[in-house]
Amino acid sequence: MDRSKESAIEGSVTAGVAAGGSEAAGSEAGGSEAAGSDFLQLDIGRAPAGGRTDWLADRLRAAIADGTLAVGSRLPASRVLAAELRVSRGLVTEAYQRLAETGQVAGRGRAGTVVVAAPVTGGQRPSESARSAFPDPADPFGTREWGVLVDALRAAPGPIDLSPGAPDLAAFPRTAWLQAERRVLAELTPAAFGYGNPQGTPELREAITGWLALNRGIRADPDEVVVVAGVAQALGLLAQVLRAEGVRHVAVEDPGSLGTRRQLEHGGMRILPVPVDAGGIDTAALAAGPAQAVVLTPAHQFPTGVVLDGERRRELLGWAAGGGVVIEDDYDAEHRYDRAPVPALRALLPEAVCYTGSVSKLLAPALRLGWLLVPPRRLDAVIEAKRYADLGNPVLAQLVLARLMASGELERHLRFVRRRHRARRDAMLRAIAAELPGARVHGAAAGLHLMVTFEGAGGSGAPAGFDDTALAAAALDLGVKAHPLSWHRMTPGAPGLVLGYAAGTAGEIEEGVAVIGAALRGVRGRRGAGALAGPERVAPGAVRRAVAEGPADAVRMPFRGPSGGPRKVFRNRRQPPGHSRVVRG
Numbered sequence: 001m002d003r004s005k006e007s008a009i010e011g012s013v014t015a016g017v018a019a020g021g022s023e024a025a026g027s028e029a030g031g032s033e034a035a036g037s038d039f040l041q042l043d044i045g046r047a048p049a050g051g052r053t054d055w056l057a058d059r060l061r062a063a064i065a066d067g068t069l070a071v072g073s074r075l076p077a078s079r080v081l082a083a084e085l086r087v088s089r090g091l092v093t094e095a096y097q098r099l100a101e102t103g104q105v106a107g108r109g110r111a112g113t114v115v116v117a118a119p120v121t122g123g124q125r126p127s128e129s130a131r132s133a134f135p136d137p138a139d140p141f142g143t144r145e146w147g148v149l150v151d152a153l154r155a156a157p158g159p160i161d162l163s164p165g166a167p168d169l170a171a172f173p174r175t176a177w178l179q180a181e182r183r184v185l186a187e188l189t190p191a192a193f194g195y196g197n198p199q200g201t202p203e204l205r206e207a208i209t210g211w212l213a214l215n216r217g218i219r220a221d222p223d224e225v226v227v228v229a230g231v232a233q234a235l236g237l238l239a240q241v242l243r244a245e246g247v248r249h250v251a252v253e254d255p256g257s258l259g260t261r262r263q264l265e266h267g268g269m270r271i272l273p274v275p276v277d278a279g280g281i282d283t284a285a286l287a288a289g290p291a292q293a294v295v296l297t298p299a300h301q302f303p304t305g306v307v308l309d310g311e312r313r314r315e316l317l318g319w320a321a322g323g324g325v326v327i328e329d330d331y332d333a334e335h336r337y338d339r340a341p342v343p344a345l346r347a348l349l350p351e352a353v354c355y356t357g358s359v360s361k362l363l364a365p366a367l368r369l370g371w372l373l374v375p376p377r378r379l380d381a382v383i384e385a386k387r388y389a390d391l392g393n394p395v396l397a398q399l400v401l402a403r404l405m406a407s408g409e410l411e412r413h414l415r416f417v418r419r420r421h422r423a424r425r426d427a428m429l430r431a432i433a434a435e436l437p438g439a440r441v442h443g444a445a446a447g448l449h450l451m452v453t454f455e456g457a458g459g460s461g462a463p464a465g466f467d468d469t470a471l472a473a474a475a476l477d478l479g480v481k482a483h484p485l486s487w488h489r490m491t492p493g494a495p496g497l498v499l500g501y502a503a504g505t506a507g508e509i510e511e512g513v514a515v516i517g518a519a520l521r522g523v524r525g526r527r528g529a530g531a532l533a534g535p536e537r538v539a540p541g542a543v544r545r546a547v548a549e550g551p552a553d554a555v556r557m558p559f560r561g562p563s564g565g566p567r568k569v570f571r572n573r574r575q576p577p578g579h580s581r582v583v584r585g
Contacts, residue, residue, distance in 0.1 A: 200227025239267025305443015437519030
């Protein structure tokens with residue numbers, strides 16, 4: 001191998017080392033300049049004379065032991081570290097070799113020297129104490145800290161996820177996105193890689209107005225659009241602006257989105273619940289209360305799925321004309337199957353409605369791309385808040401989305417996922433009918449989720465006699481994630497679940513609902529036996545044991561046994577999807 005470059009580097013920074021190769025020579029080579037490395041903040045001046053190899057090896061061992069150098073981390077090349085420390089390469093190589101002999105690092109060829117093992121210690125890593133404030137990922141229902149509930153459930157183990165809010169991520173148009181990104185990169189000038197406009201790129205704002213005009217009947221100027229990192233950021237910006245105007249009370253739908261409530265509360269707002277019925281939010285109750293603003297989902301109310309009817313729309317717009325602020329979250333508006341399009345409130349009264357939407361449910365939440373249309377009198381304040389929040393969204397992703405919108409690719413993707421979502425919704429409806437007798441289903445005509453309520457045996461309207469967090473916890477213990485309806489309520493109501501169907505296959509949906517049916521029978525059975533007094537939840541593992549111990553709680557899966565007849569099976573959450581075992585009677 002030609003080492004001329006390597007020799008030149010070492011010779012330039014360690015004059016005299018190459019000749020002697022000793023630690024003493026290395027110590028003389030530094031001259032008047034400091035010898036140290038950014039890697040682990042190593043300062044060779046702190047090493048004892050004649051013991052620099054031991055010092056370096058000890059520093060590396062300590063970094064591995066306390067987790068600073070995690071398993072899989074790569075050490076700097078010996079030549080690079082030696083140059084930075086102004087020592088011989090042999091010194092660094094010897095230190096690495098000592099760690100290799102104890103099995104802590106290993107050479108990986110071109111990948112360099114990699115940490116492969118860390119000593120087992122009884123100490124606690126610093127991050128563990130910070131994480132202890134959060135709920136146990138295996139038991140997210142054991143906390144009342146509402147701000148972290150959803151994140152805890154996402155992190156919890158569970159092979160089948162029926163949580164609402166997730167689109168069909170497997171359908172993300174990777175090819176179309178990649179092609180659009182390549183075209184955008186080919187056309188970008190160097191100046192485009194600088195800081196962008198905090199309001200959003202002109203290309204995306206123009207594409208958004210075209211998309212909303214075609215799909216939502218909204219006529220807007222690109223200058224009215226602010227590109228945001230999803231609806232959550234839009235709510236945060238509006239809360240900041242409204243608070244500066246003196247607005248303190250914001251009405252929300254009840255039941256309504258837990259995430260919306262938390263975002264507004266974080267922005268310093270006082271939340272006022274307003275009931276939702278078959279016609280949408282109760283506008284009479286809204287007008288009678290002290291709310292100065294309202295956040296609602298009129299096209300597909302979350303979680304009930306109802307549409308704000310015509311009379312309520314007129315009453316709401318009258319309330320807005322009198323000075324109230326309407327914040328319209330156009331939730332799930334594009335995802336409809338069995339009903340006609342619902343006009344946006346923004347199209348009816350643009351000067352009084354702040355309108356927000358995103359591509360989180362259409363493409364992917366990870367893109368963090370959405371839009372906010374603001375009436376002129378608040379537009380400058382919102383842009384200013386956005387500037388100080390993050391200086392604007394990433395420009396490249398904005399330009400790619402603009403191209404997908406303008407080219408028609410996003411419209412084609414929407415038609416594609418609608419067909420998939422409809423098939424999965426139908427699978428969930430069939431499974432609920434088979435596995436959850438007496439349950440009432442709400443919001444099936446559109447969206448990416450169903451709301452299921454339990455109002456007593458046979459739908460009699462009597463109390464169902466259990467806490468829906470106990471049911472959700474029991475389902476999680478069996479490997480299925482779902483939201484209890486009470487998470488999204490501010491006032492008492494019938495227990496229920498909010499079940500998402502977009503992200504799973506038809507088989508996963510059917511299996512998940514069957515497991516929920518078993519959990520429901522287990523929760524009701526234990527309560528009937530007096531084992532569960534009051535609105536307390538079932539202990540983790542209790543339902544799993546109850547199901548395993550008796551045929552009455554077996555899960556009927558949507559497949560047949562060897563003889564062609566149905567068989568009763570139960571799948572433990574620690575088994576991967578598809579692995580089941582027979583429950584003996």
